[in-house]
Amino acid sequence: MHILCVQGIRAGVGASTVVANLARILRELNQDVLVFDLNPSNLLRLHFNMDWQNSSGWALNICEQKSWHDAGFQCEQGVHFLPFGQINYKNHQVLMSNYISENWLSDTLNSLDLLDESWIILNVPSELNALNIQALNLSDIILRIFEPSVACLSQLINSMQSSYIHNDNSLSNKSYYLMNKLMPSSEIDYEMILIFNKVLSNKTIPVNIHFDENIKEAFAHQTTVTLHAPNSASAKEFRTIAIWLISYFKRRSKNYVSE
Amino acid sequence: MKYKKNDLDGPCKNIGIEAGNYIEIKENEAVIKIKKKWPLVDQIISSGIRNFVNQHNKTT
Numbered sequence: 216m217h218i219l220c221v222q223g224i225r226a227g228v229g230a231s232t233v234v235a236n237l238a239r240i241l242r243e244l245n246q247d248v249l250v251f252d253l254n255p256s257n258l259l260r261l262h263f264n265m266d267w268q269n270s271s272g273w274a275l276n277i278c279e280q281k282s283w284h285d286a287g288f289q290c291e292q293g294v295h296f297l298p299f300g301q302i303n304y305k306n307h308q309v310l311m312s313n314y315i316s317e318n319w320l321s322d323t324l325n326s327l328d329l330l331d332e333s334w335i336i337l338n339v340p341s342e343l344n345a346l347n348i349q350a351l352n353l354s355d356i357i358l359r360i361f362e363p364s365v366a367c368l369s370q371l372i373n374s375m376q377s378s379y380i381h382n383d384n385s386l387s388n389k390s391y392y393l394m395n396k397l398m399p400s401s402e403i404d405y406e407m408i409l410i411f412n413k414v415l416s417n418k419t420i421p422v423n424i425h426f427d428e429n430i431k432e433a434f435a436h437q438t439t440v441t442l443h444a445p446n447s448a449s450a451k452e453f454r455t456i457a458i459w460l461i462s463y464f465k466r467r468s469k470n471y472v473s474e
Numbered sequence: 475m476k477y478k479k480n481d482l483d484g485p486c487k488n489i490g491i492e493a494g495n496y497i498e499i500k501e502n503e504a505v506i507k508i509k510k511k512w513p514l515v516d517q518i519i520s521s522g523i524r525n526f527v528n529q530h531n532k533t534t
Contacts, residue, residue, distance in 0.1 A: 365515055369514075369518050406508045
């Protein structure tokens, strides 16, 4: 299995958008893909054409003493998806304290009947809790999303100095950074790219996602830009990232075999 | 992401940070120009290493 964690440096940088688009492209490339939403904001479902009123999801099922498996479904384009579900703060506290045991996520993923070459994409919120830490530890690669803003720079420098990820070499080594919402006409964006490249050195993915109205329009149509505007610049950028990921895992397995 | 910087080796070693395990943003003319233009960027970059060292001073 290829386990990919996607996490925003801070909320609102577009991590869910990246998850939905990568999942759809990987599926287009004949990969078997399961998307597991670990973000209580429960927004990812809207990229997969779920009704806004539909509050179902794995976390809600657990809180209502139902099987979490039943929350999963297959989207029209063939991606398997487990939405988080709409739960309130109190239920989230109960979920975390009563149901999420130390190995809950690995036990859950192992219980799924997935092919060896399957992709599991975990949508992880920027805030850390016991479940998100399990996700980061289980992943083969962590894709950290940021936008070229001073707020993201502040968050990044803070996290490099004190966060869970940067205090653990194994997590730090498998973390890569993807710039989203880049506006070519913005002077400050270009200057921030220079700063981010200085800070992140060789840990940035060699493709940036440009700001694109098509992405916002796609979301309003409850779909992804790769379906809504397949020839748009951002759709092409998402395809390039998906290919980069496939080659990352190929290189990884080749190195593993040669070792 | 983590750079070796010789002039910080001494202070960092004193507070138990291994060589190379701290952040340095290598400054060139472009970075200096950006720092002058955007005061918050200047603050974040300039205080990056200092805060890191201070935090370790407090916890060790």
